[in-house]
Amino acid sequence: MDDWEGMETTALTSPASEGTHGDSWNNDLSKFGRGRAGRGFKTSFSGRGRGFDGTDRSELDGGDDGVCENGFMGGSRGGGRGSRGGFRSGGDQGARGDFGGGYRGKDEEVFAQGEDKDPQRKGESEGERPKVTYIPPTLPEDEESIFAHYEKGINFDKYDDIMVDVSGINPPHAIMTFEEAALCESLRRNVSKTGYVKPTPVQKHGIPIITAGRDLMACAQTGSGKTAAFLLPILQQLMADGVAASSFSELQEPEAIIVAPTRELIHQIYQEARKFAFGTCVRPVVVYGGVSTGHQIRDILRGCNVLCGTPGRLLDMIGRGKVGCSKLRYLVLDEADRMLDMGFEPDMRRLVASPGIPSKENRQTLMFSATYPEDIQRMAADFLKTDYLFLAVGVVGGACSDVEQTFVQVTKFAKREKLLDLLQTTGTERTLVFVETKRQADFIATYLCQEKVRTTSIHGDREQQEREQALADFRSGKCPVLVATSVAARGLDIPDVNHVVNFDLPHNIDEYVHRIGRTGRCGNIGRAVSFYDPDADGQLSRSLLTVLSKAQQEVPSWLEESAFSCSGAAGFNPPRKSFAATDSRKGGSFHDNSTSSQPAVPQTADEEEWE
DNA sequence: CTCCCTT
Numbered sequence: 001m002d003d004w005e006g007m008e009t010t011a012l013t014s015p016a017s018e019g020t021h022g023d024s025w026n027n028d029l030s031k032f033g034r035g036r037a038g039r040g041f042k043t044s045f046s047g048r049g050r051g052f053d054g055t056d057r058s059e060l061d062g063g064d065d066g067v068c069e070n071g072f073m074g075g076s077r078g079g080g081r082g083s084r085g086g087f088r089s090g091g092d093q094g095a096r097g098d099f100g101g102g103y104r105g106k107d108e109e110v111f112a113q114g115e116d117k118d119p120q121r122k123g124e125s126e127g128e129r130p131k132v133t134y135i136p137p138t139l140p141e142d143e144e145s146i147f148a149h150y151e152k153g154i155n156f157d158k159y160d161d162i163m164v165d166v167s168g169i170n171p172p173h174a175i176m177t178f179e180e181a182a183l184c185e186s187l188r189r190n191v192s193k194t195g196y197v198k199p200t201p202v203q204k205h206g207i208p209i210i211t212a213g214r215d216l217m218a219c220a221q222t223g224s225g226k227t228a229a230f231l232l233p234i235l236q237q238l239m240a241d242g243v244a245a246s247s248f249s250e251l252q253e254p255e256a257i258i259v260a261p262t263r264e265l266i267h268q269i270y271q272e273a274r275k276f277a278f279g280t281c282v283r284p285v286v287v288y289g290g291v292s293t294g295h296q297i298r299d300i301l302r303g304c305n306v307l308c309g310t311p312g313r314l315l316d317m318i319g320r321g322k323v324g325c326s327k328l329r330y331l332v333l334d335e336a337d338r339m340l341d342m343g344f345e346p347d348m349r350r351l352v353a354s355p356g357i358p359s360k361e362n363r364q365t366l367m368f369s370a371t372y373p374e375d376i377q378r379m380a381a382d383f384l385k386t387d388y389l390f391l392a393v394g395v396v397g398g399a400c401s402d403v404e405q406t407f408v409q410v411t412k413f414a415k416r417e418k419l420l421d422l423l424q425t426t427g428t429e430r431t432l433v434f435v436e437t438k439r440q441a442d443f444i445a446t447y448l449c450q451e452k453v454r455t456t457s458i459h460g461d462r463e464q465q466e467r468e469q470a471l472a473d474f475r476s477g478k479c480p481v482l483v484a485t486s487v488a489a490r491g492l493d494i495p496d497v498n499h500v501v502n503f504d505l506p507h508n509i510d511e512y513v514h515r516i517g518r519t520g521r522c523g524n525i526g527r528a529v530s531f532y533d534p535d536a537d538g539q540l541s542r543s544l545l546t547v548l549s550k551a552q553q554e555v556p557s558w559l560e561e562s563a564f565s566c567s568g569a570a571g572f573n574p575p576r577k578s579f580a581a582t583d584s585r586k587g588g589s590f591h592d593n594s595t596s597s598q599p600a601v602p603q604t605a606d607e608e609e610w611e
Numbered sequence: 612c613t614c615c616c617t618t
Contacts, residue, residue: 293617
């Protein structure tokens with residue numbers, strides 16, 4: 001089932017970049033160890049208001065052309081030069097001087113990735129490459145390319161065992177076939193070209209719910225066909241209601257907006273949207289950071305019915321007046337729990353406060369994720385109509401137990417050796433190594449490269465082009481080891497990930513569930529090995545225990561003991577978050593439960609499947 | 612605290 005929402009490798013690998021990064025694992029090495037003082041990104045980001053509320057472009061653009069762009073870069077590449085200040089800080093201005101004004105320019109003067117090789121720049125950069133506004137490879141428009149990679153073996157029958165639970169008032173009946181979805185001709189054709197024969201459970205239930213105009217909070221694993229579950233009914237409605245054929249305009253007012261927490265993920269969703277919208281008058285567009293803004297603006301202005309985006313760039317586009325929200329009918333939050341957690345919540349609130357945007361009563365809001373901490377569910381109600389439906393889809397004894405989860409007690413300092421050890425015994429099978437920090441990702445990737453393990457890495461401080469290249473190299477098998485931060489934890493659909501290694505365990509259990517969900521999919525056996533550092537991971541032990549037992553995994557006795565001792569006095573350590581696929585409106589009983597002898601997870605039917 | 616999110 002991995003293949004379902006598969007991002008097309010080709011889309012991420014441009015011929016031009018092939019040369020530059022051809023030897024990615026080798027080449028990456030040279031880039032890894034560079035000092036990285038962190039970019040102004042974060043500081044400026046979480047800091048305060050963003051340019052976008054200003055709507056006043058002059059300020060924004062002025063910043064672009066002047067200090068910011070390179071300041072930004074300087075922070076990233078400049079290792080150590082005073083880049084902490086965030087963009088627009090004086091300290092960054094220094095960085096700018098280093099590469100003269102040549103490269104910073106307007107969006108119009110961007111460099112295609114091939115030019116990245118410019119020897120002069122390379123020479124002078126030495127750890128300080130000038131900012132090149134990256135233009136992702138133009139995706140081919142031909143049918144063949146759009147529908148590439150649809151012929152993977154999908155075990156549809158596996159889905160018959162899935163347990164489904166719908167709660168909420170008056171849910172519509174599920175459909176059993178795509179015919180019942182009453183899709184128009186071109187959509188039907190696209191569906192079958194995509195290789196879908198019969199709907200998956202999330203589609204069987206989700207499609208009629210959306211078609212009926214209901215708001216939805218859906219709990220389903222990535223790769224279970226959830227993207228199609230919301231795209232199809234949305235596209236169908238738009239076409240049925242005869243949306244104006246998209247055409248050039250200085251202001252575009254999309255009928256649907258889809259947001260996701262990472263660039264790679266939104267790109268993947270966009271690819272799906274292109275498939276299903278092929279040959280229709282509905283035009284999907286994608287926007288995200290790290291690539292040329294001007295390019296994306298032009299793409300939007302050509303016509304935009306379904307806008308996919310990461311929050312920052314999306315808000316930027318709205319703030320620049322390129323995108324209006326008054327015609328919005330559908331708002332989709334993918335990885336919704338992530339979109340509503342601390343990091344993104346302000347952006348989401350800002351989004352739903354955009355000028356002209358219909359209130360929640362006057363639009364349809366759809367949320368999808370594999371995990372829904374209960375506090376997040378409560379907050380999600382701010383975005384949903386009160387009668388929203390909750391849909392939980394799980395594979396009984398399925399995906400989760402297809403992942404063999406093992407734990408190794410390792411202290412911080414022994415982790416590196418242990419990892420190498422592990423990789424040498426597993427050979428070249430595809431392995432995704434999760435680490436806690438961006439710095440650590442560079443560090444470990446460099447180390448593995450030195451040990452002749454073909455490794456690449458992905459994290460938020462890498463150039464967008466590098467991120468895409470890394471993913472492409474991992475997918476293609478050129479680099480069978482990918483070292484990643486949580487940027488790769490969710491949603492990414494990479495077939496044949498044989499192993500997931502939690503070099504560092506995440507701090508929260510949902511993240512753990514998402515991470516190990518990168519493997520063991522589609523009936524394949526996956527393996528997840530986690531390095532458990534008793535000094536650091538004690539807090540997680542209890543919820544790990546619950547996850548393990550629910551997935552019918554063996555629990556090491558030391559972990560059990562650790563959980564016992566870490567939980568302190570009975571009931572004093574209730575799980576902060578539950579990770580179950582349970583409608584928080586159902587009684588709300590498990591609040592109270594969590595302080596009793598109940599395990600961390602509410603005892604409902606949805607044993608399975610958090611992905 | 613870190614991660615991810617515009618310029």
